Amino acid sequence: MSLFRLDASIRPDHSASRALADIVETTWRAEVPSGEVVRRDVGLHPLPSGAWPLAVAASRMPEAERSTDQRDAVALATRLSDEVIDADALLFAVPLYNFGVSQHFKTWVDLAITNPRLATGGPQPLAGKPAVVVLVRGGAYGPGTPRDGWDHASGWIRRILEDVWATDLRVVEAEFTLVGVNPALDPFKELAASMRATAEERAADYGRELSLVRTP
Ligand SMILES: Cc1cc2nc3c(=O)[nH]c(=O)nc-3n(C[C@H](O)[C@H](O)[C@H](O)COP(=O)(O)O)c2cc1C
Incomplete structure (x- = not known):
């Protein structure tokens, strides 16, 4: 049985998304x-843009007309696709950067989608595959907050994983990860701790759920 894990945090240490993905794993x-675990x-080893x-x-x-660089790019896209198609369960950990999706995660998705097996409207080999996505944000974006509507990453990521690829997706979310780092967010310490505790519980529950998949 195998787990594919993708990390998009640009930080090797003190990373909230890596810590939550570690709990899932x-x-x-x-x-x-x-x-x-594949x-x-x-985040630390970006794909060539x-x-x-x-x-x-x-x-x-x-095929016969492709340049060497084009062949290498196709081979890379095939390898990335193989990694998710061959795995029994999937885990993605992706932070919010500049109100949008991590460029490194976007590059990975864009490349994978060039493979006909993972193309939009394609055969959906990931359909029903159990998956967890860990989404972390430094601030907060819920209804009624000043930046409600500014998170332009989570919806897109879910669209790809749930709708384009049809995985059986579970979402672990943690906001206010910059509390304790940015003093302006100090009033939200308790809220941040409670969000973190909930996220950790979900991560553990979902890690167990991923293990329930059995290969035929
Ligand atoms: C370059 C950069 C841009 C960021 N942009 C945002 C942002 O637009 N909104 C936000 O809520 N947090 C933003 N953050 C904060 C990260 O989302 C937060 O620190 C998150 O925990 C990073 O993931 P990690 O802890 O796994 O490294 C940004 C962080 C960095 C380094």
Whole structure:
């Protein structure tokens, strides 16, 4: 049994998304001691941003006419797709950056979607596959907050994972991760701690749920 894990945080340490994904992975691991974790760390090891246009161009021409760079880009997209298609369960940990989606996660999605198996309207080999996405935000964006509507990442990420790829998605969310870092957010210490505790509980529950998948 295998778990694919993608991290998009640009921080190796003190990362809220990595800490929550660690809880998912640890609880999954406790149930599946011999399972394999396949890691793709696009935050610390970004994919080349130039690969996407090469793969798109290659997809519109006969194989024999492709340049070496185009072939390499297609091979990379195939490898990325294989990693999720071959896994029994999926885990994504993606922070909010500049009110939008992490560019590294976007590059990964864009490349994977060039593979015909994961293309929009394609055969959906990830349909029903159990998945967890950990979404963290430094501030807060709920209804009634001053920045309600400013989070332009979460909706898009869910659209891709739930609708384009049809995974069986669970969402772990933690807001106010900058409390304790940005003094202006000090009044929200209690709220942040409670959001964090809820997120940690969900992460553990969902890690166990991912382990319930059995390969045929
Ligand atoms: C360059 C940069 C831009 C950020 N932009 C936002 C933002 O627009 N909104 C927000 O709520 N938090 C923002 N943050 C805060 C991160 O979402 C927050 O620190 C989160 O916990 C980062 O994930 P990590 O802890 O896993 O590294 C930003 C952080 C960085 C480093």
